[in-house]
Amino acid sequence: MANKRLGEVFAKHALSRHLKCDHVAPVRCVSVDGNTDWAELEKENQWLASESLVAKPDQLIKRRAKQGLVLLNKDLNDVKGWIADKLGKEVEVEGVKGRLNKFIVEPYVPHDPKDEYYICVYTARENDVIMFHREGGVDVGNIDEKANKLSVNLDADVNKEDIKDKLLKGVPSEKEEMLLTFIELLYKVFRSECLTYLELNPLVVTNKIYLVDTALVLDVLAFAGKLQASGKSIDKSKLSFTTPFGRDLLPEEARAAKLDQQGPGEFKLTLLNPKGRVWMMAGGGASSLFMCDAVCDMLGEEQLANYGQFSGKPVAGERGEFAKLIIDLMTKEKVEGGKMFYIASTVGPVGSGKGSSDVFTAVVDVLKENKDRLKEYDVKIAVQQGVVSKDTERKEAILKLEKFLGIPIYAYGPEKTGKDILSEVFKIDPATVSKRTSKNVENGHLDKEYSADGQKDWKPVKTLFTKDTKAFLAGVPPPVVQDSLDVDFLGSRTTPSVAALIHPDSEESESKFRWGEGVISIPTYKRIDEALKNHSDVDVLALFAPPPLAFKATMFALKHPQIKTIILNVGGLSDLQSRQVLSLAKQKDVTIIGPGSLKHPMQVGGIKPGCFQFGRMGGNADNVLACKLYRQGSVALVSRTGGLSNMVIHAVNHHTDGIYEAIAIGGGSYTGTSMVGHVLGYQDNPDVKLIVVIGEIGTTEEQDVVMAMKKGLITKPVVAYCVGTCASAFKQQPVQFGHGGLTAVGAVETATVKNKAFKDAGAIVPDCYDDIGKSLSAVYQELVRKGTIVPKPEASPPSLPAKQ
The missing domain is CATH 3.30.1490.20 (ATP-grasp fold, A domain)
Incomplete structure (x- = not known):
């Protein structure tokens, strides 16, 4: 994880090493x-x-x-x-x-209540914010409304005059100079120690300043970069973080946490109820939540046994070990009616043996090794992939494994909802299942009304991709390049959107790829400036490079006016690096899409049929054909995560005339384009008739869209849904689900509150994610009836070779 809340002892001693002045005790x-x-x-x-x-x-x-x-x-x-x-x-x-x-x-520390103050420093998108209030302690309450605030730009430092004028109003004169010096020093520590959040409450100020209660959040990636620059490094094997109250880790959970900390893969394993019937191992962040939501909605929260999610690029064997940990937990207690082991990947074919998204193949050996235990505990296996695949080898492998294990294996594609799967595996008629009593109810309450500070950066995202778009792909694996070229060809582009590849380690001057029935050569360069020199008509750069290289390449590209759009299919940029990139991009008027969070580069993705594809959005040629992504429809989709978007694309295709454009902006703490920016762009685009917003627990991205709707800036029909209503099953708050953004801090960031906010603003919000197809169909049919959408005659795409 990029951010970890550290213990108070560490926080205080870390601060005390730096806050050395006569005023600080x-x-x-x-x-x-x-x-x-x-x-x-x-x-x-x-x-x-x-x-x-x-x-x-x-x-x-x-x-x-x-x-x-x-x-x-x-x-x-x-x-x-x-x-x-x-x-x-x-x-x-x-x-x-x-x-x-x-x-x-x-x-x-003996003191009078009037000696208690409140200070908080935190990072925002384009600046840091210092909050100060002359009252502190346990009863301070509503601090966002009460506190004085001072914004500090990334390239600036605190100014003593601003601290005095904007923060210290109402402070007794005898304490003013002491606090002025302290806040100036505190902010320097905040910057130098790579913090993203620092709260002192109360800060006791008598004849000296006392740090009584402290909490801080460290940007671990920026801190690691600082150490590396000084010739030091973090020993990950010695990292340990305080676990939330009520979450003493089981051995299996602790091992999963070690996998998460030490390798390139991300793993989340939380045991909820050992007697639950549904056990999951899902690839992707927000996409892992749609099954959790379905279980809670249909069977009840007590039947969700665990939260098991992985992503990134695990090294060989890690997926298998993760599956073994889940099976170990699953086979400790028997339950009437048996259990389901849900294995899913929403970004690629499951069990095809192709690429990093191949979840099922990675766990076959583990399933075989635990054959007897799985049978003893009456475990059925459900396998789901997020895109369509015609891979007969995969189907044959699943049938062969089912015969070997002697237990049922149910295989599904993106057309099946969570409730469909649960109904078939457990032989349940959905019509006989009553709604859970906690439906749409979260623990706690909405303690403050969300309010946007003006319209922030609510600038509509302009049209980024056309049939003439040409791009450089940097660090992109060959299979992903081929997928993009297949999308181009099926979309009837006469020339590829990929103008050149950039690979610093490549010895080749060109690379061969399939183009329909033929073969084309694509130039390959070691450096961005070499590519720019030879391709003056290219204005898009898509980066799949490792974080350190991606940051340097992005900052370099931003200095060249030719590049107008940069796509960061990158996970692992520190918060500081992301903010520096976005700050420079704003100055240069360059559009940034992404980045992803720590180990989720594939959260970032997009497809505009007939124009351009990036990331794994839309999948391979099989899925492009199945979802008719070779021609533009009337529906625009924006989300934070690519995996779940592939599921929604399938629903859009089967209930409307198809996708006009689909964009996943990424799950990083700070992303370039925003949900509201894309939605406002679609509002201005006459070709878009219906907008779909797929949100999730965590952040206020969706609330910005809600506020824009309430201000009357968005008038086109919006179908919206936020996954993560299952959060009430996780009693320990806040809960970190998949990527870094998937944590609700306060009621305003919960999926339930967001869904209600969308509904109140006039969006069409299905009762649950599984009903999104019905909502899309109803809105689309009404638009057709009104003549807003005139269905176009279906066209046949060009043919690709039979062997993909």
Whole structure:
């Protein structure tokens, strides 16, 4: 993960190393757990026996004081007794049960409530923001509305006059100079230590400044880059992060976390209910949630046994090991009616033996090794791929495996919804299943109304791709290049959209690819400037390079006015790098699509039939033909993730006249184009008659679209749905699902609240993701009835060779 919330002990000591000035009191703070040797601790920290103390858990528990979990102004014996009484004991905090196993002990700072202040520094898209409020503590509440704010541009530094004028209003004069110096120094630490969030609440200010409660978020990638530049590195094997309260990791979960931290693949494994019937191993971020939603909607939250998701580019054997971890958990308890092991990939053929998206092939050996256990626990297997494939070898392999295992294997394509699959596997009639009582209800409440600050960067995204678009593809694997060329040919382009390839390590001057029945040569260069020199008509650059190279290449390309659009099929850019790219791109008036989050480069994708394809959007030629992506329809689609978009493209094709353009903007913390920008562009485009927005839990991208609809800026029909309504099944909040953006921080970022907001704004919102086809059909038929859409005669695409 790019960002991790660190423990308070680390946070305080990290700050104390840098905040060395006469105004700041030295930080004294120790960590206590079940292995603590009190005698040794007292010997090293003699202040423990001589001062009044504070004790509290350090397990990511919010509002500890209100939960009775803070001991104030007590001596060491009292602290020992209090911790001993609570250590290892199960308690319930806001509906979540867990054991207390880690505590902080620090000196008690005598002070008046009026001495408590609030400071928070966080990163925004184009600047950093410092928030300050003259009141702090547990009851501060609604801080976004109360606090004074100061924005600092990326290429600027804090100005003492601005700090005084914009932040320190109402501060007693005797404390003003002390706070002025402190905030200036604090911001320098924020920048130099690669932080993305830093909160001090309360900050106690008497004759000195005391750090009482701290929380920070580290941009791990930027920090690693800083270390690398100084000749150092992070030892990933020694990384450990505090787990949320109530989430003591099982051995299987801990091993999955190690896979996630140490390799190029991303793995998320959370056990929800060992007696649940549905166990999942899904490729993709938001796409993994649609089955979770279906289980919760149809069978109830208690039947969702786990959350198992992977993505990125796992090294050999990691997928198999991940599958083994899930099977180990699955085969511990028997349940009446048996279980389903759902194995899915939404970006490519499952079990075809082709490419990184081949999930099923990677786990065949593990399934065979666990044949007897799977039969004993009555496990049925459901395999789903997100794009159409006519691969007969895959089908034969599945039938052969089913015979070997002696258990049912159900194989599906993108046409099947989650409820379709559950109905068939468990022999359930959907009509007899009542809606779950928690449908559309989230824990907690919407504690603040979302409000856009003006219209932000709500600039419509202009038309980016036409039949004349020509692009450089940098670092793109040959199979992906071939897919793009097949889309071009099937879309009746007379010349390829791929003008040249850029591969720094290539020794070839040209590469051969299939073009219909023939073969074409595409120039290959080592450097971007060489390609630019020889192809003055190219204005699009698509990058699939590793993060360090991608950042340098992007910053280099941004200096050349010829390039107007840069597509970052890249995962692993730090937040700082992303913000630097977007800042320069804005200055140069260059459109950036992407990047993806840490290990999700394929979140970024797009297809405009007959014009251009990038990423894995639309899949290979089989899926292009099946979804009629060789001609433009009337429906435009925008989402944050490419995998789920492929599923939706299939629904659009079967219920409307097809896709005009589909864009996945990426799941990175900071992306170039926005959902609302694309939607406003489609609003202005006369060829687009219907807009589809597929959202997800986390971020406020969708809420921007909602606000634009409420302002009357979007008047065309919008079909919208946000996946992740299953989040209420995950009692520990916030939950990190797939990519970095898939975490709801506050009610406004939950899928349920977003769906309601879309509905209130006038969008057509299906009751669940599985009903999106019905909603599309209803809206499309009404547009045809009104004459807004006049269906075009179907055209046949050119023929490709039989052997793909």
